[in-house]
Amino acid sequence: MADSSSFLPPLCERISYKSYVLSAVVLTILGLLFSLLLYRILYMNQYDTVWVVAFLCEACYSFMWLLFTNVIWSPAKHKSYPDRLDERVQELPSVDIFVTTADPVKEPSILVVNTVLSLLALNYPANKLACYVSDDGCSPLTYFSLKEALKFANIWVPFCKKYNVKVRAPFRYFLDSLDTSMGFEFTKDWEMMKREYEKLSQKVEDATRDSNWLDSDNDFEAFSSTKPTDHSTIVKVIWENKGGVGDEKEVPHLVYISREKRPNYFHHYKAGAMNFLVRVSGLMTNAPYMLNVDCDMYANEADVVRQAMCIFLEESTNPNHCAFVQCRHDFYDNKSNELINMEPHVILGIAGIQGPFYYGTGCFHTRRVIYGLSPDDLGDDESLASAATRKLSTEESLVREFGNSKEMVKSVVGALQRHLYTQRICTNSIEAAKEVGNIHYEHQTNWGKTVGWLYDSLSEDLNTCTRIHSRGWTSSSIYMDPPAFRGCMPPVGVEAFPQMRRWMTGSMEVFFNKQSPLIGMFQQKLKFRQRLAYLAASMSCLSPLSMLLYCPLPAYSLLHNTILFPKGISLGIIITLLGMHFLYTLWEFMTSPGLSIESWYVPMSSSLFSVFDITLKLLGISRTVFIVTKKTVPETKSGSGDAPSHLKDNGMKPDSGNSEFVGSLFFLPGTFILLVNLAALADFWMGLRMRSRSGKEGGSGLEEVCGCIFVAISFLPFLKGLFLKGKYGIPLSTLSKAAFLAVLFVVFSLGN
Ligand SMILES: O=c1ccn([C@@H]2O[C@H](COP(=O)(O)OP(=O)(O)O[C@H]3O[C@H](CO)[C@@H](O)[C@H](O)[C@H]3O)[C@@H](O)[C@H]2O)c(=O)[nH]1
Numbered sequence: 099m100a101d102s103s104s105f106l107p108p109l110c111e112r113i114s115y116k117s118y119v120l121s122a123v124v125l126t127i128l129g130l131l132f133s134l135l136l137y138r139i140l141y142m143n144q145y146d147t148v149w150v151v152a153f154l155c156e157a158c159y160s161f162m163w164l165l166f167t168n169v170i171w172s173p174a175k176h177k178s179y180p181d182r183l184d185e186r187v188q189e190l191p192s193v194d195i196f197v198t199t200a201d202p203v204k205e206p207s208i209l210v211v212n213t214v215l216s217l218l219a220l221n222y223p224a225n226k227l228a229c230y231v232s233d234d235g236c237s238p239l240t241y242f243s244l245k246e247a248l249k250f251a252n253i254w255v256p257f258c259k260k261y262n263v264k265v266r267a268p269f270r271y272f273l274d275s276l277d278t279s280m281g282f283e284f285t286k287d288w289e290m291m292k293r294e295y296e297k298l299s300q301k302v303e304d305a306t307r308d309s310n311w312l313d314s315d316n317d318f319e320a321f322s323s324t325k326p327t328d329h330s331t332i333v334k335v336i337w338e339n340k341g342g343v344g345d346e347k348e349v350p351h352l353v354y355i356s357r358e359k360r361p362n363y364f365h366h367y368k369a370g371a372m373n374f375l376v377r378v379s380g381l382m383t384n385a386p387y388m389l390n391v392d393c394d395m396y397a398n399e400a401d402v403v404r405q406a407m408c409i410f411l412e413e414s415t416n417p418n419h420c421a422f423v424q425c426r427h428d429f430y431d432n433k434s435n436e437l438i439n440m441e442p443h444v445i446l447g448i449a450g451i452q453g454p455f456y457y458g459t460g461c462f463h464t465r466r467v468i469y470g471l472s473p474d475d476l477g478d479d480e481s482l483a484s485a486a487t488r489k490l491s492t493e494e495s496l497v498r499e500f501g502n503s504k505e506m507v508k509s510v511v512g513a514l515q516r517h518l519y520t521q522r523i524c525t526n527s528i529e530a531a532k533e534v535g536n537i538h539y540e541h542q543t544n545w546g547k548t549v550g551w552l553y554d555s556l557s558e559d560l561n562t563c564t565r566i567h568s569r570g571w572t573s574s575s576i577y578m579d580p581p582a583f584r585g586c587m588p589p590v591g592v593e594a595f596p597q598m599r600r601w602m603t604g605s606m607e608v609f610f611n612k613q614s615p616l617i618g619m620f621q622q623k624l625k626f627r628q629r630l631a632y633l634a635a636s637m638s639c640l641s642p643l644s645m646l647l648y649c650p651l652p653a654y655s656l657l658h659n660t661i662l663f664p665k666g667i668s669l670g671i672i673i674t675l676l677g678m679h680f681l682y683t684l685w686e687f688m689t690s691p692g693l694s695i696e697s698w699y700v701p702m703s704s705s706l707f708s709v710f711d712i713t714l715k716l717l718g719i720s721r722t723v724f725i726v727t728k729k730t731v732p733e734t735k736s737g738s739g740d741a742p743s744h745l746k747d748n749g750m751k752p753d754s755g756n757s758e759f760v761g762s763l764f765f766l767p768g769t770f771i772l773l774v775n776l777a778a779l780a781d782f783w784m785g786l787r788m789r790s791r792s793g794k795e796g797g798s799g800l801e802e803v804c805g806c807i808f809v810a811i812s813f814l815p816f817l818k819g820l821f822l823k824g825k826y827g828i829p830l831s832t833l834s835k836a837a838f839l840a841v842l843f844v845v846f847s848l849g850n
Pocket residue numbers: 197198199200201205232234366367368371391392393394457458459556557558559597600601604724725726727728
């Protein structure tokens with residue numbers, strides 16, 4: 099497809115991003131950490147247990163810092179030139195777009211609608227796109243909203259293309275007031291679009307409040323007497339772009355699907371939904387590329403598909419060419435950038451090795467790679483090598499791998515052999531699509547094992563891309579400003595904890611499962627440095643955990659009157675280390691707007707809980723659970739002054755008490771740490787104990803006092819939480835539990 103003439107300018111370029119200052123700082127911190135470890139080893143026999151515990155924590159932290167140094171060492175990104183695409187490519191490849199949603203309460207339909215609208219209006223020929231929405235909530239409201247969205251799309255898509263609108267999610271677009279300099283016609287169109295969008299959101303809102311009337315409509319029959327966890331497969335072609343030529347007035351296919359669910363049958367959460375999406379789209383449109391986004395992630399850059407195609411088409415000449423293109427995404431509630439604070443240098447760092455990880459959303463995948471293809475299976479010119487072709491010729495093995503559906507097997511063979519997209523009628527495949535959504539369909543096949551999105555981890559993204567890179571593929575990153583996709587992130591507080599806990603648990607699951615970066619050290623085609631990056635990701639809980647365990651140590655040594663920190667000149671190591679680390683953190687804060695002091699506690703506490711989760715899983719006691727993050731529709735300053743009320747309060751029932759409970763427990767470790775350090779300081783200053791410290795050689799001193807003060811100051815914002823009311827406040831039950839544990843700790847430290 100890409101023209102091979104070499105004199106044409108490239109479609110994309112790889113840009114190196116190395117910062118020598120950052121590398122020097124990170125290396126110095128590493129050097130200091132290792133000197134500290136050496137010091138601890140040399141004096142190990144002179145001190146007691148707290149010295150050993152401190153050594154272990156510091157060793158874990160240093161190990162993780164070493165891995166981190168590897169990650170940030172050679173950052174790179176891709177810059178693409180979509181303007182050159184038209185002169186290089188006669189026919190653009192088609193792309194299937196997947197949107198997943200799971201819960202109409204936590205993920206308000208108006209958000210899903212906006213995401214879908216932004217995707218339908220992408221700057222790409224409409225006959226080359228198809229949008230599939232998977233609904234794990236089996237909600238008639240979602241289906242209804244999409245049907246209404248389609249009506250609006252018929253005017254929205256031509257409007258966006260006519261005026262080359264940049265951000266094509268209406269709820270964001272209408273945040274800006276009308277630009278009257280664009281002329282009379284534009285003003286007229288703009289006002290009409292705004293009115294129509296308000297009507298659409300009103301309709302969705304009305305239906306949210308009262309969905310009983312849906313029962314009377316025949317089209318909703320499939321939803322009658324269904325429960326999210328108990329229903330048959332539903333496949334609805336909402337819009338079919340029959341015989342489209344890709345002009346500006348067309349709207350791409352829009353399909354609603356919801357796979358079969360039965361109680362007591364494990365459905366693999368998002369990974370399961372993705373695999374169903376792959377199959378249904380395989381049957382209907384079978385595009386060689388697939389873009390997947392979470393339901394809250396609208397496209398923020400209309401040209402994003404063209405940008406991704408630049409990379410795929412340019413890289414197709416490279417033997418281990420690009421398996422997926424991960425786009426930068428960020429979040430529009432600016433309060434909440436906290437949890438992704440390290441992204442720029444970490445993401446680009448990994449991108450500079452074998453290619454970025456896949457982060458679950460805003461990513462273009464190659465269908466063939468998702469079907470399990472390896473670079474070795476390819477001959478020249480992207481065609482299949484003869485061995486791979488032979489494998490395809492036995493239907494039996496294909497059925498074993500991809501499941502017992504003739505149509506599916508045919509579509510897989512077509513995709514692997516890169517048969518050019520021929521427009522098919524989606525509605526003809528509805529029965530076949532329902533068949534592949536059956537709960538038994540994947541039984542004894544390779545779906546979730548070697549084919550599709552992989553199971554056995556809550557972080558299906560990390561899990562899936564580990565395997566892709568292990569087969570020798572590379573990946574690329576589109577990291578542009580403004581980011582290609584935007585979504586929402588819970589504010590720091592109760593909702594943020596389960597999400598961080600899930601990420602940490604999910605990555606640890608990868609550490610222990612078949613994809614583990616520790617396995618096959620010398621067999622797989624994972625580059626050594628990429629393997630270390632995966633090791634860092636799958637053990638990401640280790641550094642916050644070691645920090646968490648470190649925090650009560652100054653209190654212990656003060657109470658126990660024992661030494662924690664080196665004395666004399668060697669104390670310089672600790673002071674320099676803290677100073678450097680402080681400067682580094684400050685730099686991170688400055689480069690990540692919105693980062694707040696509170697945010698560093700989230701990973702610390704989550705790490706403890708995810709270690710708990712993974713232990714229960716490894717012992718076979720319980721399974722890990724995917725808790726869907728609650729998305730909020732932001733308040734908008736609607737030009738008319740009266741924003742549709744869904745934007746203020748969606749009137750839906752608040753979250754179940756469950757996550758509040760989970761949230762309150764998350765504050766336990768922090769409250770405990772704060773209390774014990776305050777207790778140790780109180781003990782020291784107020785002379786509550788009769789024992790004289792100064793007289794005893796080798797007892798704790800000013801260093802340990804400073805340690806306690808440092809920890810207490812770090813937890814001061816946390817102290818605020820003790821006094822806050824409402825859902826972000828620390829409940830009395832947590833406080834009393836923490837106080838109880840703190841008393842035990844103090845008694846233990848004093849008496850031991
Ligand atoms: O049973 C489920 C559970 C979730 N989802 C969808 O998965 C997506 C991500 O869920 P969310 O609760 O928003 O999780 P986040 O932590 O915000 O998501 C990040 O982390 C996940 C892995 O933990 C990745 O899958 C996501 O792509 C990534 O954005 C959403 O579209 C959900 O609708 C399903 O389709 N089915």
